[in-house]
Every structure is written in C-alpha cells, then in structure tokens.
Amino acid sequence: MGSIDTPTITENGSTQSYAAAAPADDNQRPLASSNGAQESEATKKRRTGIHPLEVGTRVMCRWRDGKYHPVKVIERRKLQSAEPSDYEYYVHYTEFNRRLDEWVKLEQLDLDSVETVVDEKVEDKVASLKMTRHQKRKIDETHVEGHEELDAASLREHEEFTKVKNIATIELGRYEIETWYFSPFPPEYNDSLKLYFCEFCLNFMKRKEQLQRHMRKCDLKHPPGDEIYRSGTLSMFEVDGKKNKVYGQNLCYLAKLFLDHKTLYYDVDLFLFYVLCECDDRGCHMVGYFSKEKHSEESYNLACILTLPPYQRKGYGKFLIAFSYELSKKEGKVGTPERPLSDLGLLSYRGYWTRVLLDILKKHKGNISIKELSDMTAIKAEDILTTLQSLELIQYRKGQHVICADPKVLDRHLKAAGRGGLEVDVSKLIWTPYKEQS
Numbered sequence: 524m525g526s527i528d529t530p531t532i533t534e535n536g537s538t539q540s541y542a543a544a545a546p547a548d549d550n551q552r553p554l555a556s557s558n559g560a561q562e563s564e565a566t567k568k569r570r571t572g573i574h575p576l577e578v579g580t581r582v583m584c585r586w587r588d589g590k591y592h593p594v595k596v597i598e599r600r601k602l603q604s605a606e607p608s609d610y611e612y613y614v615h616y617t618e619f620n621r622r623l624d625e626w627v628k629l630e631q632l633d634l635d636s637v638e639t640v641v642d643e644k645v646e647d648k649v650a651s652l653k654m655t656r657h658q659k660r661k662i663d664e665t666h667v668e669g670h671e672e673l674d675a676a677s678l679r680e681h682e683e684f685t686k687v688k689n690i691a692t693i694e695l696g697r698y699e700i701e702t703w704y705f706s707p708f709p710p711e712y713n714d715s716l717k718l719y720f721c722e723f724c725l726n727f728m729k730r731k732e733q734l735q736r737h738m739r740k741c742d743l744k745h746p747p748g749d750e751i752y753r754s755g756t757l758s759m760f761e762v763d764g765k766k767n768k769v770y771g772q773n774l775c776y777l778a779k780l781f782l783d784h785k786t787l788y789y790d791v792d793l794f795l796f797y798v799l800c801e802c803d804d805r806g807c808h809m810v811g812y813f814s815k816e817k818h819s820e821e822s823y824n825l826a827c828i829l830t831l832p833p834y835q836r837k838g839y840g841k842f843l844i845a846f847s848y849e850l851s852k853k854e855g856k857v858g859t860p861e862r863p864l865s866d867l868g869l870l871s872y873r874g875y876w877t878r879v880l881l882d883i884l885k886k887h888k889g890n891i892s893i894k895e896l897s898d899m900t901a902i903k904a905e906d907i908l909t910t911l912q913s914l915e916l917i918q919y920r921k922g923q924h925v926i927c928a929d930p931k932v933l934d935r936h937l938k939a940a941g942r943g944g945l946e947v948d949v950s951k952l953i954w955t956p957y958k959e960q961s
C-alpha cells in the first residue's frame with residue numbers, strides 16, 4: 524500500500540528529528556505559467572499589484588518536494604523588514620490533509636496562478652463541521668468551561684483561530700517532532716514555537732533548561748496508573764483521568780497536536796487512557812495511546828487513538844486497535860471507534876477489520892452470519908457490514924445480507940490488506956473492566 528504521508532527523518536545531534544507528513548501522491552499539476560529566472564515585465568507588474576495577497580486567495584505553491592500544488596491562503600503575517608509588501612503566508616494545500624498546512628515565503632508562490640479572492644466570512648464553517656452528537660456534547664461542555672458566550676459566529680471565529688498551527692515542534696524523549704495541527708495550550712505558551720515535554724509525566728515547558736531541571740527532579744519512569752499488559756519490551760498502562768487529571772490533560776494537549784477534530788480537554792475525568800510504551804533500562808517510553816470513555820452510550824470502545832510520528836507505520840496503531848477490541852471482549856460488549864475517523868484512522872481501522880474478518884472467513888467452514896462475526900471479534904455489526912461490502916463480499920438475498928466468500932477472492936483481499944500489525948498476546952493482559960473496579 525502506498526504512503527499517504529511519509530515522515531522524513533534527519534539526525535539532529537542526539538535527538539532524532541521528524542518532519543511533517545508528505546502529500547498523498549505525486550499528482551503534480553502542470554505549472555500555470557513559466558516560473559523561470561527571467562521575470563517578465565507583466566509578471567513584475569502583477570507581483571506589485573496583487574500583494575499582499577488576501578486571505579482566501581487560491582494560488583499554486585512550491586512545496587518541499589520542489590513541485591507546485593494548489594493552495595488556499597489561510598493567514599498572512601508581516602515580516603520585520605523594510606519592504607512594506609513583505610509578508611509570509613500560512614497556506615492549506617487543498618489536495619492534502621490539513622497537517623501539511625505551513626508558513627511559506629512569497630517566492631514559493633506562483634503569482635501568475637492567482638485565482639480568486641473569496642470572502643472567508645461568507646463560508647459557513649459551522650454547517651460544514653461534521654460532528655457526532657457526542658462531539659457536540661463535548662463542545663458544549665467546553666463552552667461551559669469558559670466559552671459560554673460562544674454563539675455560532677464566535678465559534679466560526681474560533682475555528683478560524685485554530686487554523687494556524689501554534690506550536691511548530693516538540694521535543695519528547697529522544698525525538699524532536701514537527702506538529703500537525705493546532706492545540707489549545709494555555710495562553711502563556713502561545714509565544715513559543717517549540718515546547719519541551721517530560722516523556723514520563725508529560726509536563727511541558729518553554730525552555731530546554733527548564734526541562735533539564737525538571738528531569739533531575741521528576742521521579743516517574745513510566746505513565747502513572749496500572750500496568751495491565753507486558754509482553755517483551757511492550758507495556759500498556761491504564762491511566763484513570765480522574766485520578767491523574769494533570770497527566771490526562773497533558774496527554775490531550777500533546778495528542779491534539781496530531782489530531783484534527785478533537786475537542787476533549789477538560790473532561791478527562793470521564794476517560795481512561797491506555798498508554799503503550801516501549802521499555803528499556805531508562806524507563807517506559809510512550810509510543811502511542813488510545814482513550815476510552817468510562818461509560819459510552821454509543822458503544823464507543825475508543826475515543827482517540829494516536830501513534831506518535833516517530834513510531835508510525837510499524838504496526839503499533841493496529842496493536843492499539845486490537846487492544847481496544849480485546850478490552851471490549853473482556854467486557855462482553857461490541858465496540859466501535861468514535862466518529863469522525865481521520866484519513867489515517869480510517870485506513871488503519873479498515874486494514875484491521877479486513878484482516879480480522881477475512882482470517883475468520885478463511886478458516887471457517889460453512890455459513891457464518893454478521894452477528895456471529897460480531898460476537899467473535901467484538902466489532903460492531905455495522906462496521907463488519909461496511910467492511911465486507913467495500914470488499915464486495917456481501918450479497919442481498921431474500922431481504923438478508925449474505926456473506927459470499929470465495930477462497931481465492933479472500934486471499935487476494937488479504938494480500939492487499941497489508942501487514943497484520945503487532946499481535947496482542949491476550950494471555951498477558953491482566954485487566955478488570957472499569958465498572959467492576961468501582
């Protein structure tokens with residue numbers, strides 16, 4: 524399967540550095556005009572005539588791959604120089620995910636390709652926000668926590684505000700990581716481009732020296748909470764958001780840097796956090812996590828999932844997903860992830876569901892129903908149906924969905940489904956469901 528975002532890795536002293544994700548594919552657009560060294564008079568005139576560009580302008584922009592891609596100007600800021608027209612622009616690559624949004628210099632833009640100037644205020648972002656009821660509830664809760672006065676217009680403004688990334692990079696353990704999205708850190712952190720995280724308690728600081736001082740004092744060597752799984756060097760910790768509120772909040776601030784549509788910051792009490800770590804003699808280093816509501820009316824068994832960028836594409840995501848279903852099995856429930864899923868979330872879930880279901884179908888002799896598959900896997904029936912439908916393994920006969928699984932077709936799909944991810948060894952899971960604990 525091709526990569527829809529390939530982090531580039533560079534060595535940075537003792538710290539490894541992770542750059543933001545690359546675009547989905549190579550569908551490079553032809554240049555709208557020649558951009559040669561010899562600038563024509565007409566182009567020069569145009570340059571001086573149209574900039575600074577308005578927010579909302581659509582134009583072609585040279586990306587770090589050296590190719591031009593269409594962008595929309597999201598924000599602009601004046602540079603501290605003598606030139607009154609010197610601005611840089613925060614752009615969204617319209618073909619790609621928002622995690623690629625970035626500040627660019629004027630010379631990266633092909634001004635001959637300037638298309639339109641749209642009035643941002645006319646666009647109704649609120650209507651376009653596809654939120655689940657659950658997320659709306661969370662937003663409402665967020666309002667109670669200090670945004671009570673937010674009406675639709677202010678919410679739109681808030682959306683506008685979060686369009687520009689605030690923190691550009693973070694340092695966490697051995698890694699320096701470029702962030703993907705805005706995260707609402709407390710205002711005193713908003714003037715920092717980089718934040719330094721303690722990899723164990725997840726406290727964050729503005730300066731490296733503060734972190735160094737902190738590391739001398741911090742006595743944590745793993746996430747707070749109970750270790751509920753250990754297999755080889757992998758450990759999973761369960762952290763109760765109510766018992767470890769600050770840790771839960773820190774984790775949410777950190778996670779939001781890589782998650783676009785999440786609104787969970789204050790109500791960590793209602794969640795359990797499952798933090799996956801790679802352990803060595805220096806401690807247990809966070810690789811990723813998922814959160815889970817203590818009580819979910821919608822049978823969600825996972826709220827947010829994240830693998831930190833340096834650890835992505837190694838099978839940890841599918842491990843976390845598999846783990847969430849193992850917990851559901853222990854609870855005797857079926858589960859589903861909270862919606863909406865991100866592009867990468869959907870890919871990972873689709874890959875997981877496909878592999879798990881096809882493995883069963885391959886081994887199973889005779890007919891099997893969606894309900895039986897759901898009982899065996901804890902995957903919600905709707906997710907089974909959409910997965911098998913997308914693989915064209917479902918027929919509708921006499922008012923019923925029937926699974927039609929030709930072994931050759933199954934093999935082909937299994938091959939296409941990619942690697943299985945890291946296995947969860949259920950015998951190593953020692954866990955009591957939340958309701959029983961209390």
Ligand code: ACO
Nearest residue numbers: 527528827828829830836837838840841865868871941942
């Ligand atoms: N390009 C193409 N396919 C990808 C990519 C990518 N960059 N990343 C994951 N996939 C697909 C592949 O099919 C991959 O399987 P393969 O490597 O065998 O081909 C599969 O997804 C999962 O790969 P894993 O290595 O198991 O997953 P990873 O550890 O990379 O984590 C995750 C996946 C958690 C979605 C990660 O990309 C991430 O943290 N993204 C940012 C946060 C996010 O979007 N979370 C989901 C939001 S939805 C929600 O929270 C309910």
Ligand code: ZN
Nearest residue numbers: 721723724741
């Ligand atoms: Zn610490």
